[in-house]
Amino acid sequence: MTLDMWITLAILVAAITFFVTEKLRVDVVAFLVVVALMVTGILDTSEALSGFSNPAVLTVAALFIVGGAVFQSGLAAAIGTRILVIAGKNEARLIAVLMVAVALLSSLMSDTGTVAVLLPAVVILSHDARINASKLLIPLSYGALLGGAMTLIGTTPNIIVSDLLSESGEAPFQFFSFTPIGVMMLIVGVTFMVLLGRRILPDRKTKQEEIAVQTPDELFEHYRLPDNLFRLRVRRTSLLTGRPLGQSTLRSEYNLTVLGIQRASFGRRIFSFREANHASQEPNLESLKPSAETILRTDDLLIVQGSPHDIARSSAALNLGVQPSESSSEGYLISEEAGIAEIIIPPRSKLIGKTIAGCRFGSTYRLTVLALQRPDHEGPLHVASTPLSFGDTLLVQGAWEDILALKPQRRDFIVTGQPESMLTSHDRRKAVLTASVLLGMMVLMAFNIMSVAAASMVAALAIVLSGTLTMDEAYQAIDWRSILLIAGMLPMSIALQKVQLVDLVAQGITSGLGEMGPHAVLGGLFLLTSLCTQVLSNTATTVLVSPIALATALSLNVQPQAFMMAVGVAASMAFASPVASPVNTLVMGAGNYRFSDFIKAGVPMILLMLGICMLMLPILFPF
Numbered sequence: 001m002t003l004d005m006w007i008t009l010a011i012l013v014a015a016i017t018f019f020v021t022e023k024l025r026v027d028v029v030a031f032l033v034v035v036a037l038m039v040t041g042i043l044d045t046s047e048a049l050s051g052f053s054n055p056a057v058l059t060v061a062a063l064f065i066v067g068g069a070v071f072q073s074g075l076a077a078a079i080g081t082r083i084l085v086i087a088g089k090n091e092a093r094l095i096a097v098l099m100v101a102v103a104l105l106s107s108l109m110s111d112t113g114t115v116a117v118l119l120p121a122v123v124i125l126s127h128d129a130r131i132n133a134s135k136l137l138i139p140l141s142y143g144a145l146l147g148g149a150m151t152l153i154g155t156t157p158n159i160i161v162s163d164l165l166s167e168s169g170e171a172p173f174q175f176f177s178f179t180p181i182g183v184m185m186l187i188v189g190v191t192f193m194v195l196l197g198r199r200i201l202p203d204r205k206t207k208q209e210e211i212a213v214q215t216p217d218e219l220f221e222h223y224r225l226p227d228n229l230f231r232l233r234v235r236r237t238s239l240l241t242g243r244p245l246g247q248s249t250l251r252s253e254y255n256l257t258v259l260g261i262q263r264a265s266f267g268r269r270i271f272s273f274r275e276a277n278h279a280s281q282e283p284n285l286e287s288l289k290p291s292a293e294t295i296l297r298t299d300d301l302l303i304v305q306g307s308p309h310d311i312a313r314s315s316a317a318l319n320l321g322v323q324p325s326e327s328s329s330e331g332y333l334i335s336e337e338a339g340i341a342e343i344i345i346p347p348r349s350k351l352i353g354k355t356i357a358g359c360r361f362g363s364t365y366r367l368t369v370l371a372l373q374r375p376d377h378e379g380p381l382h383v384a385s386t387p388l389s390f391g392d393t394l395l396v397q398g399a400w401e402d403i404l405a406l407k408p409q410r411r412d413f414i415v416t417g418q419p420e421s422m423l424t425s426h427d428r429r430k431a432v433l434t435a436s437v438l439l440g441m442m443v444l445m446a447f448n449i450m451s452v453a454a455a456s457m458v459a460a461l462a463i464v465l466s467g468t469l470t471m472d473e474a475y476q477a478i479d480w481r482s483i484l485l486i487a488g489m490l491p492m493s494i495a496l497q498k499v500q501l502v503d504l505v506a507q508g509i510t511s512g513l514g515e516m517g518p519h520a521v522l523g524g525l526f527l528l529t530s531l532c533t534q535v536l537s538n539t540a541t542t543v544l545v546s547p548i549a550l551a552t553a554l555s556l557n558v559q560p561q562a563f564m565m566a567v568g569v570a571a572s573m574a575f576a577s578p579v580a581s582p583v584n585t586l587v588m589g590a591g592n593y594r595f596s597d598f599i600k601a602g603v604p605m606i607l608l609m610l611g612i613c614m615l616m617l618p619i620l621f622p623f
Contacts, residue, residue: 004042004499011036019536022348027481030488042495051490055453056163060156061478062456067109068477069463073430076117089129092194094136099143099190106147107154112582115144119416123590134204137587138601139193144583146189148572150182151175152452157542157571161564164546170560175445181616185609192608200600204592230311232302233321240318246292254314257368260303261288305370341403344414345392346585351412357384367398375592391589414586430468437462489543497547506551518558518623519614522566525549526613529570530606534580538571561621566613573609575602
């Protein structure tokens, strides 16, 4: 091996190590790869930065915008609700309908978003049908993963392998090229889960039977918030009068969270309640959003959350009047502007091991944590001082925009439900426009009227120009970490080919499996990819393995399409680990699953999909 080979291999090993250990964020690792390849001279500047202009990167960014419109317009929720109506209450039928439904949705949009939208309804449906959610949620996540293998835009790996074929002068995949193999995999996957898989899955009751509920109103009741809300009146002689809220000791000494402030006023003039009692006009109650700088005044009503014991302690020490919470207390937490939602801590979150107070959650994310629940823990946990762990569920309160801002941060948070639907009531016009744009994009791709990149960019532009999403909302819909990961790792693929490491590995595969024929090589590439995707992201896996598959096909003097599709499909087979895909992470806590549950159900699924690829791909794409 040459020196350049060793340098490139060292950079690759370092990148994989960081990906697996997660000492650095994946986008930072990808950026370091670009810099390292330039500094070491393996690639020149134009080669190292070529990933940022690659059609695959622009296509994925545009598809994020289209997918964002599908979810924010309420189209995804409406489709999901209608599908669940026909699911019934029979366990086998529920599994079949859910897997097919989520696969169809995820073939056109984000699998993570699809599962996040359907998850709350599925949990409630399982409760109504008296079926433990653990029997339904792994099939839900597996259906989403299988859906990614059904169309060209179903998942990023499909786009990457097709683009690499095009760049190498080979015939790229079309919109429905993946559909035959994807449909067959879905049929086999559904059959396996209905006949055998559901018997493998645990019939386990969740510690939090309704860990993901459907609406903010249900969350309000589920967490018994009415029992924890109180109104404290700031008396004239109170120690809080005239002081900023941030300098009070309500949180630090008394564990009380101020959720709102009501102040009596007549027009623009602020009156005390004592003055109001002698006036013929009733005072208006002005609602203020609490902040550290808010100066507390006499007769302010503080809407606080806390235990009765802490309320009694604070009222005595700070000279505060305690008033019973009104029946309309829910309005303090939930409105068109603000509300409550649940977020789940995934296994790769930077918050694991930290406390809410220690990571300054409130000031960083502008949200208040009202409650903390843990699937394997009975009883309440102290919100501020309990170190967070994988699977914890946080009930947060704040502006819907701030809750929605957590959604793109999928490494650190998984937001359940659909908080974007609460920003405004569903706009039927936007839903219809989004459906029209989505259908038009599919037609342009399916009939080769435009390239995939051009059609997706036209669709994204139509979404913005039609007003379905503003430009700021379009930017927010893009998962920039994924974009940087693709753009940063594509140059690594170029480097591996440039220093001839790809040819070296391809020769090794050819010499090791080539004598057994291209079918054996096809199976080897599928297993290699599916193994890597359990520990790496599907994007990184595809970028690394697809050039090897192409070079192997060329060295065997066979058509590369079957090998490339095997890599693209196998990258979606993240069945055997809860950390292999966000959809697995999303259902793990809600289903009270263990790591072994995914291995038991996932390994047979991978082997079944391997058999389908071995049988069908040589027929669909002859060697």
